[in-house]
Amino acid sequence: MTSIHATSDNLSTLTADALILGVTEDGAISPHGQLDDDTLAGLNELASKLDACGKVGSTTVVPGVGLSIKRVVLVGLGDGSTTDLRLAAGSAARECGKDPASVVIAIEADDEGIAAMTAGALLGAYRFVDYKSDAEFDEDETDEDSGTSWLVAGASESALERGRVVAGAVAGTRDLVNTPPLDLFPGSFAEIAEGYAQAMGVEATVFDVQQLAEQGFGGILGVGMGSSRLPRLVRLEWKPEGAKQTVALVGKGITFDSGGLSLKPPKSMETMKTDMAGAAAVMHTVLGAARANLQIGVVGWLCLAENMPSGTAQRPSDVIRIYGGKTVEVLNTDAEGRLVLADGLVRAIEENPDVVLDIATLTGAQGVALGTRTSGVMGVDEIRDEVVAAANAVAEPMWPMPLPSHLLKQLDSKVADLQNIAGPAGGMLSAGVFLQQFVGDAKWAHLDIARPAYNEEAPFGFTPAGGTGAGVRTLLHFLEVRANA
């Protein structure tokens, strides 16, 4: 079981596998806590020989000479900002050796910084080993739980707890994204959601395929009907007594996106287990809000379906009816996310939330426009900017994007109210304009996390390869700001 606690012990007498110390911009080590002068001088000598520097996240590993510690990880603190401390802790956590039993972080910071370092360290240490047969992990352990016992010098319990909540939500999202679609499908996802919800005092309602049909959720049904594993809609509600407002969160939960009959080429399919990242982010944000006891109502909607080609799959040119009545001509079955989200948005807005946000791995065009790390945010100006501000505050790269009204013409269908694809230019934006047709005058924003949800490159900072948990920290912060307003 991973644990993270405070310590005020003398570093010279502590026993641990690794000690993480900060290097400031002048190249000097600045330990937080007592460390005897000779040891510090020795470490500084090693640091300067090895050119340890203050560049954020640069790491130098040296032996713990004169200490009861195997290795000392020297990490650049950059400008010492909360953002840099989070990144530094993440980079350092990845240099602590394989499965360290104990790690001490001795970097001075205020509560903000401690919370950020806590989250950064736990997330940097994240590993997904559920499918490695030689992994010596306990079945019940989540991957927040590498089994390391962490100590943070001079930390307050409240700062540690804030870090734990954030790390738990992000790591839980990563786990779901990384889980192969053989094991994660709409039914199993819904069961996982129900289980967690019950444990956290969150109310869960699962709509099965019969209820979806009776109530007219044509988007989720249309996308899900090609799979033998039937779709679900899950509603999660965190409802504290003191809540003065409610935020609805709607997540795209395509547990595998083959493209359907508009089949994707094999290469593009390899990462399509990640297409439920929005729903996973929504679920863990609701659970995180409950764990942090945020005084704000949160209703999460998980739009779960597997997009498969088969004899029962929807066909290009089919017309489906979205919840609430609008019809959509499905010209490309690979533009499926907007169909399930349309159902979810209309249903969410029916309850009159103060704000509704949706989050989705919606378009390849997001990556073309903004690259692999920066998510696009669209919607009502005021809410879009509020989301971007929340993202900036927690250093998640997100960028405001427009919803040009002229793109709506491209969504005109010859037979239905709308069609599900537009022209080739501005694909992220036309997907946003499509969703906009289902939100009326709700205070809405849409987050396209297509590429940022999954890191296909090398780990960096506290971000591993594979599922990243993109959006979770922003959504949690968005809720926290509103809860405390």
Ligand code: BES
């Ligand atoms: N799930 C994909 C979007 C995606 C692409 C996510 C790459 C992550 C990485 C989505 O369902 C999709 O297939 N979108 C199409 C839309 C097109 C048919 C209008 C796309 O982006 O090509």
Ligand code: MN
């Ligand atoms: Mn698709």
Ligand code: ZN
């Ligand atoms: Zn998709």
